[in-house]
Amino acid sequence: MGLVSSPITFVAVGALLSYLIFSRVQLYLNRRSFIKQHGCEPCPKRYNKEPIIGYDVLKETIANFNERKMLERNQKRYRDMGVNTFLTKIQFRPMIATCEPENVKAVLSKNFKDYSLGNRNHSFGPLLGDGIFNSDGEKWANSRHLLRPNFARDQIADLEAFDRHFRLMMKKIPKDGSIVDLQHLFFQMTIDSATEFLFNHSTDSLRMSEDDVNNEDAIFARAFMFAQEDIIHRDRWGFLNFLRPNKEGKDAIKICHTYVDKFVDQAIREHQAEMAAGKADNERYIFIKELVKQTQDKERIRNELMNILLAGRDTTASLLSNMFFQLALRPDIWAKLREEVAPLEGRLPTYEELKNMKYLKWCMNESLRLHPVVPSNSRFAIKDTVLPIGGGPSGTAPLFVPKGTVVSYSPYAMHRREDLYGPDAAEFKPERWETLRPGWEYLPFNGGPRICLGQQYALTEAGFVTVRLLQAFSKIESRDPKGGVWEESLTLTLCSANGCQVSLTPA
Numbered sequence: 001m002g003l004v005s006s007p008i009t010f011v012a013v014g015a016l017l018s019y020l021i022f023s024r025v026q027l028y029l030n031r032r033s034f035i036k037q038h039g040c041e042p043c044p045k046r047y048n049k050e051p052i053i054g055y056d057v058l059k060e061t062i063a064n065f066n067e068r069k070m071l072e073r074n075q076k077r078y079r080d081m082g083v084n085t086f087l088t089k090i091q092f093r094p095m096i097a098t099c100e101p102e103n104v105k106a107v108l109s110k111n112f113k114d115y116s117l118g119n120r121n122h123s124f125g126p127l128l129g130d131g132i133f134n135s136d137g138e139k140w141a142n143s144r145h146l147l148r149p150n151f152a153r154d155q156i157a158d159l160e161a162f163d164r165h166f167r168l169m170m171k172k173i174p175k176d177g178s179i180v181d182l183q184h185l186f187f188q189m190t191i192d193s194a195t196e197f198l199f200n201h202s203t204d205s206l207r208m209s210e211d212d213v214n215n216e217d218a219i220f221a222r223a224f225m226f227a228q229e230d231i232i233h234r235d236r237w238g239f240l241n242f243l244r245p246n247k248e249g250k251d252a253i254k255i256c257h258t259y260v261d262k263f264v265d266q267a268i269r270e271h272q273a274e275m276a277a278g279k280a281d282n283e284r285y286i287f288i289k290e291l292v293k294q295t296q297d298k299e300r301i302r303n304e305l306m307n308i309l310l311a312g313r314d315t316t317a318s319l320l321s322n323m324f325f326q327l328a329l330r331p332d333i334w335a336k337l338r339e340e341v342a343p344l345e346g347r348l349p350t351y352e353e354l355k356n357m358k359y360l361k362w363c364m365n366e367s368l369r370l371h372p373v374v375p376s377n378s379r380f381a382i383k384d385t386v387l388p389i390g391g392g393p394s395g396t397a398p399l400f401v402p403k404g405t406v407v408s409y410s411p412y413a414m415h416r417r418e419d420l421y422g423p424d425a426a427e428f429k430p431e432r433w434e435t436l437r438p439g440w441e442y443l444p445f446n447g448g449p450r451i452c453l454g455q456q457y458a459l460t461e462a463g464f465v466t467v468r469l470l471q472a473f474s475k476i477e478s479r480d481p482k483g484g485v486w487e488e489s490l491t492l493t494l495c496s497a498n499g500c501q502v503s504l505t506p507a
């Protein structure tokens with residue numbers, strides 16, 4: 001009978017078992033006192049009925065996604081249950097869903113250190129590597145420290161660069177009132193301007209004709225788009241992703257990396273030549289060059305650039321197209337905006353002038369409220385922690401968050417709460433910003449230590465493009481195939497499923 005019955009095995013198994021029991025008991029006791037100390041009470045609402053993997057929620061979520069009603073139905077879950085925080089499941093894991101400003105503040109700011117990004121790197125890692133958008137802890141702090149200085153006002157306010165790309169976009173807008181999809185053009189314009197800003201080389205997709213599909217920049221732009229879609233598939237497949245045949249996705253990532261590496265190499269060469277020549281650097285500001293001054297780790301620079309391009313491109317384009325979708329339905333708002341830009345008499349605004357355009361700002365704020373381009377997000381508890389609200393029968397007591405819980409928060413649902421924004425919360429109404437001074441209940445750019453680095457860049461670019469379009473066109477009319485009923489397209493960001501189809505009348 002050998003080992004199994006030997007007294008040594010017996011003792012060893014006994015010791016292991018008692019250790020396991022002891023540590024479970026200790027965890028239980030520790031948690032009990034933690035819960036008591038923080039006054040936590042259980043969450044009264046659970047959304048999934050099937051308790052183990054939450055198959056019912058998964059099935060419903062997939063259907064919602066396919067019907068393009070993911071966000072609307074998610075908001076409805078809160079309404080139907082009459083709470084702003086509830087328990088559910090996501091891929092076997094316990095999840096807390098919330099649209100409570102105080103809870104969001106706890107996750108992103110007050111208890112920032114209790115959370116990580118969770119398994120974001122599983123889906124984003126192959127394209128982004130370890131960069132700012134994709135890392136946690138020390139690594140993230142280093143990235144943030146490296147990149148932050150590059151987002152100072154002087155660097156992001158290159159309005160002339162924006163105008164060059166804008167003028168190329170103008171050429172693609174018909175002047176005879178025929179239908180154009182602005183969303184498509186906005187996506188081209190933002191990749192052109194972001195690549196110029198980041199790589200010192202623009203993809204110039206707006207300069208291309210239809211037969212330019214095989215030039216290097218066009219190939220990169222397509223590969224980058226493909227690689228982004230691939231992130232979503234990797235996320236859906238989760239730990240089963242290795243079963244997914246995906247040569248095209250891997251090739252796309254390779255193309256993206258090779259493309260950026262070339263510019264990193266060039267910047268390093270140039271920097272080294274300048275150092276050797278002892279030449280002081282007094283040229284214009286170049287993002288990639290600033291990074292090269294700090295580190296010559298090529299992979300690191302490439303990763304950071306890729307991270308920023310991903311964070312900054314679709315988001316800004318989505319803001320523009322979501323906003324223009326609404327503007328095209330509202331001649332009164334268009335007229336008011338045109339009044340605001342009239343004093344410029346057709347010339348470019350300065351940075352200051354742009355920042356002082358109140359009504360324009362209200363429109364951007366309102367678009368980001370109604371259609372936040374990052375409409376939901378989540379964090380992963382890396383230790384036992386607490387949310388301030390959501391426990392107890394009335395949902396007002398603190399709520400215990402065990403280590404390993406996903407806390408998902410929804411700016412979309414939060415931005416549409418009638419108790420926070422009034423009974424007209426679902427309407428596009430820029431005027432509400434005359435008096436609105438929201439705190440954590442308004443969160444298009446995130447908050448706390450990981451607040452969006454590109455907020456000013458995005459608002460400057462979007463504001464600038466809007467001003468230029470207002471100057472060029474006296475009238476905009478929606479030609480939306482669904483009669484102006486906005487439908488969601490939810491990928492990494494949120495834009496309109498039917499694009500932004502309009503007809504424009506030159507001024």
Ligand code: HEM
Nearest residue numbers: 132311312315316319374444445446450452453454457458
């Ligand atoms: C309307 C446009 C934009 C919106 C709504 C937006 C929103 C956001 C949000 C919600 C996050 C937090 C993501 C998370 O932590 O899970 C974020 C992070 C970030 N954004 Fe933006 N963003 C926009 C444009 C930009 C632009 C133009 C850039 C750069 C040129 C940029 C660079 C970044 C970076 C680097 C981060 C990561 C910050 C960190 O983790 O420390 N964003 N953004």
Ligand SMILES: *[C@@H]1O[C@H](CO)[C@@H](O)[C@H](O)[C@H]1NC(C)=O
Nearest residue numbers: 121122124125126129130135
């Ligand atoms: C993130 O993913 C990439 C590629 O999949 C990998 O090289 C990297 O080590 C990962 N980073 C962390 C912190 O796990």
Ligand SMILES: *[C@@H]1O[C@H](CO)[C@@H](O)[C@H](O)[C@H]1NC(C)=O
Nearest residue numbers: 200201266267270286288289
């Ligand atoms: C930036 O681009 C310009 C124009 O293509 C080029 O002359 C210059 O060498 C580039 N600088 C760096 C640092 O890559």
Ligand SMILES: *[C@@H]1O[C@H](CO)[C@@H](O)[C@H](O)[C@H]1NC(C)=O
Nearest residue numbers: 361362365433434437444445
């Ligand atoms: C608009 O939104 C920004 C942040 O996105 C905020 O700082 C500002 O206070 C909001 N309100 C107005 C009226 O600009």
